[in-house]
Amino acid sequence: MEFLRSAIRLSESIAEQGIHPFTALLVDADGQVLMEQVNAYLPDQDMTGHAERVLMTRASKAYRPDFLAQCTMYVSAEPCAMCAGAAYWAGLGRVVYGVSEKRLKAITGNHPENPTLDLPCRQVFESGQRPVDVIGPLLEDEAARVHESFWAKHG
Numbered sequence: 001m002e003f004l005r006s007a008i009r010l011s012e013s014i015a016e017q018g019i020h021p022f023t024a025l026l027v028d029a030d031g032q033v034l035m036e037q038v039n040a041y042l043p044d045q046d047m048t049g050h051a052e053r054v055l056m057t058r059a060s061k062a063y064r065p066d067f068l069a070q071c072t073m074y075v076s077a078e079p080c081a082m083c084a085g086a087a088y089w090a091g092l093g094r095v096v097y098g099v100s101e102k103r104l105k106a107i108t109g110n111h112p113e114n115p116t117l118d119l120p121c122r123q124v125f126e127s128g129q130r131p132v133d134v135i136g137p138l139l140e141d142e143a144a145r146v147h148e149s150f151w152a153k154h155g
Contacts, residue, residue, distance in 0.1 A: 003027050003074040004096055004138055011076040012146045014038045018154075020114065021146045022077055024051040026059050029070040035059060041113065051075070052083035056090040065091025072096055076143050077104055078136060080117050084124035088132060095121060097136035098143025107147045114151070 003025055011021035020039040027033055035058055040049030052075055059068060068091040073079075078097040079087060087095060099107075105116040125132040137143070 001139065003033070003072070004076075004098060005142075006033075007074045007076045008098055008139065008143050008146070010036065010038065011143075015146050015150045018042075021150050022051045023075065024055040025074045026055055027072045027074060028067075034071070035062075047113075048082065050080065050083050052079045053086045056083070056086035056092065059092075060086075060090040067091075069093040077101070077147070079121045081119050081121075081124050084121040084132075088125060088128050088130075092132060094133040094135070095125075096138065097121070097134075098139050099147060100137040100140065103137070103140060103144055104147060107144065108151045111151060111154075113154070 007023045007025050010023040015021035020041050022039040024037045025033055026035040035055055037051045037055035039051045040046055040054050070093055072094040073087060073092055075097045077099045078101045079095060101116060101120060102118050105118045108114045108116050122134050125134060
């Protein structure tokens with residue numbers, strides 16, 4: 001729970017700066033944080049700048065899939081279909097997330113900066129040819145709070 005709580009705290013910190021409160025940490029099999037990433041929508045309004053997708057692009061350039069298969073990505077919110085696809089293609093072994101896509105969609109509605117897909121990442125991973133372990137939602141109320149306040153202010 002320590003790494004998930006770190007991702008949630010980071011999302012709270014960036015929300016105070018007006019950054020979409022999505023964060024991701026890449027942790028190796030020994031429990032070392034290798035990378036962290038915040039949402040990259042700003043400053044260019046990149047709709048694909050999700051923290052998980054950007055982190056997986058960075059990780060894929062730095063590490064081979066056999067190494068990433070032993071790693072875990074801890075994310076404040078469940079990866080969307082795009083981000084789950086990026087994790088799959090990078091070779092990631094496990095995802096642990098806070099707030100679910102379903103709950104996030106209920107919070108954000110059809111916000112133009114976050115038109116949430118209600119598509120569980122498990123479904124995306126199950127469509128693949130190799131397993132990706134998924135754990136979540138965990139600490140969902142805690143992870144959802146930052147989104148409830150952020151999207152209410154930026155709605």
